Amino acid sequence: MTTIGPAIAPTSRGSRPAVRGLRGTRSLAWYLPAAIVFVGGIVLWEVVVGALNLQAFVLPKPTAILAALQANWAEGRFALLPSATATLQEALTGLVIGTTVGLLVAFASVRWVTARGILLPLAVAANAVPIIAFAPLLNNWFGLVNPLSKALMAAILVFFPVMANVVRGLVDVEPAAVELMRSYAASDWTILRKLRVPNALPYFFTAMKVATTLSLIGAIVAEYFGGASTVLGRMIVQSASALKFDITWAAILLGAATGIVFYLVVAVVERFVIPWHATLRAEA
Amino acid sequence: MTDPSPRAAQQTGPVVRVSGVDKTFRRGDRAVTKALEAIDLDIARGEFVSLIGPSGCGKSTLLRIVGDLTSPSTGTVTVNGKTAEQARRDRDYGMVFQAPVLFDWRTVEDNVKLPLEILGWDAARRASRAREMLDLVELGEFVKHHPFQLSGGMQQRVAIARALAFEPSILLMDEPFGALDEMTRERMNGEVLRIWERTGTTILFVTHSIPEAVFLSSRVVVMSARPGRITTIVDIDLPRPRTDETRESRRYFELVTAVREALRAGGAELDDRGTVGPGSDASIERTIAEGAVG
Amino acid sequence: MATATATRGGLTATSPAAVGRRGRGLLVGLAVALVMVLVWEGVKFLGGTPWRAPLAQPGSPILWNPPFRWAFANDLNLPHVWNILLTFGEPFQRGADRSVAQFLFDAAVYTWREAAIGFVIGALIGLVLATLFVHSRLLERALVPYVVASQTVPIIALAPLIVFAFGANVMSVVVIATYLTFFPVTIAMIRGLRSFDPRALELMRSYAATRTTIYRRLRLPASLPYLFTALKIAATASVVGAIIGEGPGGIANGLGRVIITYNQYYITGPEKLWAAIIASGLLGIAFYGLVVAIERLALRGRRPAEA
Numbered sequence: 001m002t003t004i005g006p007a008i009a010p011t012s013r014g015s016r017p018a019v020r021g022l023r024g025t026r027s028l029a030w031y032l033p034a035a036i037v038f039v040g041g042i043v044l045w046e047v048v049v050g051a052l053n054l055q056a057f058v059l060p061k062p063t064a065i066l067a068a069l070q071a072n073w074a075e076g077r078f079a080l081l082p083s084a085t086a087t088l089q090e091a092l093t094g095l096v097i098g099t100t101v102g103l104l105v106a107f108a109s110v111r112w113v114t115a116r117g118i119l120l121p122l123a124v125a126a127n128a129v130p131i132i133a134f135a136p137l138l139n140n141w142f143g144l145v146n147p148l149s150k151a152l153m154a155a156i157l158v159f160f161p162v163m164a165n166v167v168r169g170l171v172d173v174e175p176a177a178v179e180l181m182r183s184y185a186a187s188d189w190t191i192l193r194k195l196r197v198p199n200a201l202p203y204f205f206t207a208m209k210v211a212t213t214l215s216l217i218g219a220i221v222a223e224y225f226g227g228a229s230t231v232l233g234r235m236i237v238q239s240a241s242a243l244k245f246d247i248t249w250a251a252i253l254l255g256a257a258t259g260i261v262f263y264l265v266v267a268v269v270e271r272f273v274i275p276w277h278a279t280l281r282a283e284a
Numbered sequence: 285m286t287d288p289s290p291r292a293a294q295q296t297g298p299v300v301r302v303s304g305v306d307k308t309f310r311r312g313d314r315a316v317t318k319a320l321e322a323i324d325l326d327i328a329r330g331e332f333v334s335l336i337g338p339s340g341c342g343k344s345t346l347l348r349i350v351g352d353l354t355s356p357s358t359g360t361v362t363v364n365g366k367t368a369e370q371a372r373r374d375r376d377y378g379m380v381f382q383a384p385v386l387f388d389w390r391t392v393e394d395n396v397k398l399p400l401e402i403l404g405w406d407a408a409r410r411a412s413r414a415r416e417m418l419d420l421v422e423l424g425e426f427v428k429h430h431p432f433q434l435s436g437g438m439q440q441r442v443a444i445a446r447a448l449a450f451e452p453s454i455l456l457m458d459e460p461f462g463a464l465d466e467m468t469r470e471r472m473n474g475e476v477l478r479i480w481e482r483t484g485t486t487i488l489f490v491t492h493s494i495p496e497a498v499f500l501s502s503r504v505v506v507m508s509a510r511p512g513r514i515t516t517i518v519d520i521d522l523p524r525p526r527t528d529e530t531r532e533s534r535r536y537f538e539l540v541t542a543v544r545e546a547l548r549a550g551g552a553e554l555d556d557r558g559t560v561g562p563g564s565d566a567s568i569e570r571t572i573a574e575g576a577v578g
Numbered sequence: 579m580a581t582a583t584a585t586r587g588g589l590t591a592t593s594p595a596a597v598g599r600r601g602r603g604l605l606v607g608l609a610v611a612l613v614m615v616l617v618w619e620g621v622k623f624l625g626g627t628p629w630r631a632p633l634a635q636p637g638s639p640i641l642w643n644p645p646f647r648w649a650f651a652n653d654l655n656l657p658h659v660w661n662i663l664l665t666f667g668e669p670f671q672r673g674a675d676r677s678v679a680q681f682l683f684d685a686a687v688y689t690w691r692e693a694a695i696g697f698v699i700g701a702l703i704g705l706v707l708a709t710l711f712v713h714s715r716l717l718e719r720a721l722v723p724y725v726v727a728s729q730t731v732p733i734i735a736l737a738p739l740i741v742f743a744f745g746a747n748v749m750s751v752v753v754i755a756t757y758l759t760f761f762p763v764t765i766a767m768i769r770g771l772r773s774f775d776p777r778a779l780e781l782m783r784s785y786a787a788t789r790t791t792i793y794r795r796l797r798l799p800a801s802l803p804y805l806f807t808a809l810k811i812a813a814t815a816s817v818v819g820a821i822i823g824e825g826p827g828g829i830a831n832g833l834g835r836v837i838i839t840y841n842q843y844y845i846t847g848p849e850k851l852w853a854a855i856i857a858s859g860l861l862g863i864a865f866y867g868l869v870v871a872i873e874r875l876a877l878r879g880r881r882p883a884e885a
Binding site: 030031032033034036037038117118121122125127128129130132133134136137139140141213216217220221224225232233236237240241245248249251252255256259260263 | 606607609610650654655716719720721723724727729730731732733734735736738739742810811813814817818821822825826833837838841844848851852854855858859861862863865866867
Binding site: 174176177179180181182183184185186190194195198201274276277 | 348351353372373374375377378379381383385387388389390398399401402403430432456
């Protein structure tokens with residue numbers, strides 16, 4: 001399980017981040033309870049909303065939400081697909097910027113111990129600060145309608161978990177492994193390449209899984225403080241204030257689906273890049 | 285790049301010469317710990333020397349000083365006529381720790397290739413040597429496995445294969461079988477002897493187990509604790525090759541007794557399995573050593 | 579006697595090394611802040627708006643004319659540090675008798691109360707869920723995916739709906755704070771409640787201990803380090819939730835509303851928005867610090883886990 005939120009997984013020295021993501025090796029039976037809950041939940045929702053004749057704008061039926069999704073897919077005042085695409089673009093840009101800067105800083109801080117002494121407490125402090133409070137500032141700096149102001153919000157949210165986790169992954173290597181490398185008279189560069197970087201990969205992927213969600217949250221929160229109107233964040237606010245809650249729900253589900261797909265992409269890449277680790281987890 | 289061919293042709297003096305070595309650890313402004321005092325030890329080419337002693341006697345520290353993983357406070361260490369540091373730079377050492385320290389992300393084969401990559405061997409040579417070494421430790425069919433798929437004993441054999449892969453002139457083994465069960469340990473002991481006899485490597489071996497030390501070694505160096513000193517050196521004149529029958533011979537028991545008495549004279553407390561003190565002190569020593577460095 | 583000494587030692591953590599470390603941390607923090615201020619003002623020195631006396635009106639004499647004019651470094655984007663500091667002492671709005679500092683302090687306390695209620699409820703929900711999940715693999719497999727999925731829905735997206743369902747009042751804000759809080763606690767406690775030493779479980783079994791006893795005497799104590807790691811995350815998350823929720827929730831007294839208001843008046847007083855953001859940061863750090871203090875108290879005498 002990943003910790004979603006500006007979090008660093010609590011790992012003890014030398015142990016791996018205890019991530020148990022999606023397991024490709026699981027049998028279908030493993031997913032059965034979750035699938036039953038999914039189907040059952042939707043049916044129950046549909047039936048109960050219909051039976052109690054709830055006000056449609058509080059909780060529309062799933063079928064109504066689907067209909068709204070279809071009706072507002074590509075065009076109209078609440079065009080959902082272009083909005084989702086725009087938001088995803090902001091989030092992706094932010095993810096790339098935040099991850100790149102996070103990695104650069106992490107590697108720099110491994111090279112220079114003093115930098116680490118400054119950066120890690122800073123990351124902890126940043127964890128304690130509600131960073132989204134900066135969203136209006138970024139809007140003021142880069143312009144309300146500039147997607148960059150949203151992307152940078154996402155980037156800032158992404159930066160800290162990536163930096164902190166990668167630093168930890170690069171530093172928390174088994175001391176005996178470093179001694180082994182020293183006994184080969186390996187250079188710092190070789191130790192970095194052959195020991196620290198592979199060791200940091202699982203930490204990096206843990207951070208990336210958190211970061212995907214954070215980047216979307218950052219983009220949508222920044223949108224909330226104003227900007228272009230064909231973005232998911234504005235769609236949600238505007239449709240809700242127009243009392244078109246079926247559209248609001250459709251937009252929310254689209255946002256959630258985007259987040260889940262985003263997460264799954266990272267999980268799949270992880271399986272390819274560190275299969276040894278994924279297998280380890282499946283066994284554990 | 286140094287020529288990684290066998291160093292048998294080098295000069296005839298001792299492979300390792302430790303003279304007048306002291307080691308003190310300082311932790312902050314607190315009292316100093318004297319880990320080693322006045323250590324003198326020569327190890328000849330092809331010898332199998334074990335260090336045994338109670339916890340905190342500094343035997344792991346001594347091994348680490350020989351391997352240039354920490355430096356002595358006073359005294360000198362020469363390896364193949366060079367300083368320990370130069371010897372490390374020349375890749376004279378193969379290290380085996382108590383934990384196998386295999387890299388999870390590498391297959392068994394790639395773990396064995398690790399030192400060869402660092403030494404800059406070409407791919408073909410790396411592959412053939414890795415095969416050869418894994419055959420030697422009888423893990424030929426597990427080349428493509430990942431470490432976590434192997435048992436503890438098999439993992440330690442991979443570590444030995446890795447240590448031997450580049451034909452270091454001396455093998456430093458720090459309680460390599462300390463974490464294994466008794467049965468596996470005895471089998472591994474046989475394995476190490478077989479490899480040692482085939483390769484002719486010089487081995488410095490740290491252990492807690494008297495039977496293990498006696499069974500393996502040409503000489504057993506008995507140490508006392510606080511400060512760590514060499515109290516006795518017991519020559520093991522058991523015939524070779526040593527087998528399971530060796531463990532039942534009269535001479536073997538006499539030598540075990542001799543080592544045990546030497547230990548007791550040094551003030552060590554023994555348990556009934558002939559093991560000295562609790563568990564491993566390697567990690568403790570490493571912690572202290574890190575404290576001293578930091 | 580011995581217990582008393584140990585307690586006192588644990589409370590104050592008086593080992594010289596610990597004091598030194600904390601002192602160094604504080605020093606590093608101050609140094610970082612100083613460097614940031616220097617860079618900030620340095621940029622303004624090179625390419626900002628012409629410098630005038632602190633809080634001076636536009637017509638007052640120019641004290642320093644920077645050689646360059648960079649748009650991002652003008653007084654609107656990067657107000658002078660001293661102006662941000664001085665703005666704390668000014669009236670919070672024209673003609674008001676309370677200062678910005680007092681105003682922000684009251685707003686922060688208000689927001690903290692919302693956050694704290696959401697924090698407590700969220701933590702309890704997380705604890706209950708995790709307890710269910712560690713006792714039933716079936717429930718875990720059926721529901722945990724949805725607990726995870728719940729967090730992929732950006733909370734701000736749900737805010738309008740929550741406000742509609744619960745009304746434009748504090749309740750909505752608390753619900754949002756709860757929503758952000760329960761997740762880290764649930765996930766961490768699923769791991770924490772399983773983090774006990776298996777040998778200890780065998781020991782408990784040999785006493786024929788009941789599930790409840792095992793839970794209280796073994797699982798719960800073993801999980802505390804995980805709980806506090808999660809609570810530290812949750813403390814910030816609850817503040818985030820409260821600040822975000824106050825906008826749609828129509829709460830007029832909290833920091834979230836202050837940020838929105840000062841954002842609207844950014845052109846005339848950018849320092850005020852900065853002040854509000856600093857107040858939010860301080861609130862987050864204070865709540866985090868409170869949890870850390872409780873953690874120190876609760877886990878004293880344990881081997882320090884790496885956070």
